[in-house]
Structure formats: C-alpha cells, structure tokens
Amino acid sequence: MTKVAVVGSINMDLVALVPRFPAPGETLIGSRFETFPGGKGANQAVAAARLGAEVAMVGCVGGDGFGRELLSGLAAEGVDTSAIHVSGEASTGVASILVSGGENTIVVVPGANHCLTPSMVEASEQLIASADVVLTQLEIPLETVEATARLASxxxxxxxxxxxxxxxxxxALLDQVACLTPNEHELATVLGxxxxxxxxxxxxxxxxxVxxxxxxxxxxxxxxxxxxHQPGFAVSAVDTTGAGDTFNAALAAAWQGGLRQAMRFAAAAAALxxxxxxxxxxxxxxxAVESFLQNSTQNAPSLT
Structure with a gap:
C-alpha cells in the first residue's frame, strides 16, 4: 500500500446548480444547493484513500462547525487527521461553486488554510519522512509549500x-519537485x-x-x-469539480508503479x-477504476 502524505487546504464547498453562469449584476434562480467537503488538499487526501493509499494529512481548519464536520469526514474516509491543526484566529476555508452544464466557476475564501505555517509542517517531519510520496498544492501559503518541498527533498x-x-x-522549488501537475494555463504561469x-x-x-x-x-x-500523451476517457460529465484533484491523488496512489501506468490510472479515475x-x-x-480500465479499449500513453 502506497503511503501518501498530503499537505494542503481543507474547505467546505457551497455548491449551487444554475441554468447558466450569471452576468455581472444579474441574479439567477438556481435549481439545487448542496454543501460538500472540499479544498484541494482534502479532496486529494480523500481520493487517494479511496484509491487504496494509506493517507495522512497536514492542514488547518477553523474551530467552527464546518471545521468539525470536515475533520470528522476525513477520519471517516480513513485519512489520518492527527497533523491537522485547529486555528483560533480564522474560520474554516470555504469555496462558493456554481455548476452549469457540467462546467463550474469557483470563488475560494482561504480562511484557516492561510494559517498553515512552515513550522506546522516541520513539526510533522516524521510523517513526511515515512511517506512514499508527498502531495501538495498552492491553496496554502507558498512558504509552507517551500518548507514541505525542503523536507521531502x-x-x-x-x-x-x-x-x-x-x-x-x-x-529552487521546481528543482525539489519530482512531478509538477498543472493544466496548460497553470504551466504557462508557473514558467512565465x-x-x-x-x-x-x-x-x-x-x-x-504531467x-x-x-x-x-x-x-x-x-x-x-x-x-x-495519455488520452482522456469518454464519459458523460455531470460536474467537473474535483476532477483535477482526483487525477493528482490517483497519480500519487499509483506512483510506485511507474509514471506511464500512473498517468493512465489517473486519467481513468478523473473521468469517473x-x-x-x-x-x-x-x-x-x-x-471501480480497475474495472473501468479492464472494460476500456484504450492503451497506455502514446509516444510521439
């Protein structure tokens, strides 16, 4: 079993289904509202745990109802929450998400996620040292990401x-990264x-x-x-929120099997x-991913 240490954000997602995205100043009537646990870090931790990894998480929530609910939910998914801190200064992070036609727009208010400090990560050095792979994102302070990279290195x-x-x-940070997982826009920004x-x-x-x-x-x-090139898998999309997080988690969970197979596993998990x-x-x-792959005619990444 792959041991994955996730250092990252924990949010409550506030999701509204709408017929289309509103124009500036416009009010629309939505068809449904739900709250879901979220945040890139927590999403990736849950996805990795469901995909069979042994997962521990370093993060920060507020001492409020959302925070308590999120911690309980992570524990129920089998994620080790012992390194998640509770802030007395900030509320739990939230994301306001509009979903229309399988696409989404998202506004994130980081809250306690921005209270996750390098010293908190350094206090979890043994957790990182004992992992097979460390997974992090940029919804926490950059200095905390840099501290995570130094420890992993x-x-x-x-x-x-x-x-x-x-x-x-x-x-310096890029040199310490084994794998960077941007989309095309993010890659252009990262590289300038x-x-x-x-x-x-x-x-x-x-x-x-990747x-x-x-x-x-x-x-x-x-x-x-x-x-x-690892092609995507054709499915009927309902909500693309979390697809990237699932891809990252699957890549981490399958990391030890080699990058080509990990990319295929991750593409299938993201599609589902x-x-x-x-x-x-x-x-x-x-x-579910293995069954999906067995029933797929798609091969491993093509080389050009």
Missing amino acids: RHRVPLILNPAPAVRLSR APSLPFPDMLALLPGKV MTKGEHGAYHVDGSGQFW SVTRLGAQGGMPSAA
Missing part, C-alpha cells in the same frame, strides 16, 4: 506539486511563458511535468525528450469522478 521522498491556483515558481505552445513548455522541464488538458487527457515529456455531483462525491474506489 531532505528525506528523498518524491514530491508531487499541483500548482493551483498558479503563481510563478522559483527554480504565456506565448509558448505547451509541448515547448513541457520541454523546459523534461521529466518533471500537464492535464481536461477531456483530452495528460501530456509529459520525459528526460530524454520523448513526448507522451466527473460522473457525479460534488468534488468528493464522484471520487472512485480503486476497484
């Missing part, structure tokens, strides 16, 4: 960094190269990037310059995740 544990929401990243086509951007960090591209799948350039409502609601089990 110190203990020679591979670090997967999902650079969302995207910012320009230092070369908005005018380059994505194959050229991938070639700037050979062997380090770039996601929605229904088109994922792309990678290996250390020898070989270009890989969009068939149900809610970031965590559609996250599949390992058995």
Whole structure:
C-alpha cells in the first residue's frame, strides 16, 4: 500500500446548480444547493484513500462547525487527521461553486488554510519522512509549500506539486519537485511563458511535468525528450469539480508503479469522478477504476 502524505487546504464547498453562469449584476434562480467537503488538499487526501493509499494529512481548519464536520469526514474516509491543526484566529476555508452544464466557476475564501505555517509542517517531519510520496498544492501559503518541498527533498521522498491556483515558481522549488501537475494555463504561469505552445513548455522541464488538458487527457515529456500523451476517457460529465484533484491523488496512489501506468490510472479515475455531483462525491474506489480500465479499449500513453 502506497503511503501518501498530503499537505494542503481543507474547505467546505457551497455548491449551487444554475441554468447558466450569471452576468455581472444579474441574479439567477438556481435549481439545487448542496454543501460538500472540499479544498484541494482534502479532496486529494480523500481520493487517494479511496484509491487504496494509506493517507495522512497536514492542514488547518477553523474551530467552527464546518471545521468539525470536515475533520470528522476525513477520519471517516480513513485519512489520518492527527497533523491537522485547529486555528483560533480564522474560520474554516470555504469555496462558493456554481455548476452549469457540467462546467463550474469557483470563488475560494482561504480562511484557516492561510494559517498553515512552515513550522506546522516541520513539526510533522516524521510523517513526511515515512511517506512514499508527498502531495501538495498552492491553496496554502507558498512558504509552507517551500518548507514541505525542503523536507521531502531532505528525506528523498518524491514530491508531487499541483500548482493551483498558479503563481510563478522559483527554480529552487521546481528543482525539489519530482512531478509538477498543472493544466496548460497553470504551466504557462508557473514558467512565465504565456506565448509558448505547451509541448515547448513541457520541454523546459523534461521529466518533471504531467500537464492535464481536461477531456483530452495528460501530456509529459520525459528526460530524454520523448513526448507522451495519455488520452482522456469518454464519459458523460455531470460536474467537473474535483476532477483535477482526483487525477493528482490517483497519480500519487499509483506512483510506485511507474509514471506511464500512473498517468493512465489517473486519467481513468478523473473521468469517473466527473460522473457525479460534488468534488468528493464522484471520487472512485480503486476497484471501480480497475474495472473501468479492464472494460476500456484504450492503451497506455502514446509516444510521439
């Protein structure tokens, strides 16, 4: 069983289904409202646990009802929550999500997520040192991500960094990352190269990037310059919220089996995740992904 340490955000998602996205100043009547546990870190922790990994999480919630509910939900999913801190200064992070036609728009208020400090991560050094892979994102302070990368590097544990929401990243941080998992826009932001086509951007960090591209799948350039494409799987999308988080979690859970197989496993898991409502609601089990793959005619990543 792969041991995954997740360092990241924990939110409550407030989801409204709407007939279309409103224009500025416009009020629409929605058809449904739900609350779901979310935050990229928590989503990835839950997805990895469902996919068969042994998961521990480092994060921060507020001392409020949302925080208590989220901690209980993570524990129920089998995630070790002993390194999740409760802030006395900030409320639990929330995300306001509008869903229409299988697409979404999201506004995140970080709250307690921005109270997660480097010292909190350093206090969990043994948790990181004992992991097979560390997974983090950018919904927590960048200095905390950098502290996580230093610890992972110190203990020679591979670090997967999902650079969302995207910012320009230092070369020092990129050098400590085993795998960067942006979409095309995020990759351009991370590299400060908005005018380059994505194959050229991938070639700037050979062997380090798995770039996601929605229904088109994922792309990678290996250390020898070989270009890989893992096609997406065709499904009927209900809600794309959490698809990227599922992809990242699956990549981490399958990391030890090699990158090509991990990319295929992750693409299948992400496809299944969009068939149900809610970031965590559609996250599949390992058995569901394996069954899906067995019934698929799609092969491993194509090489060009």
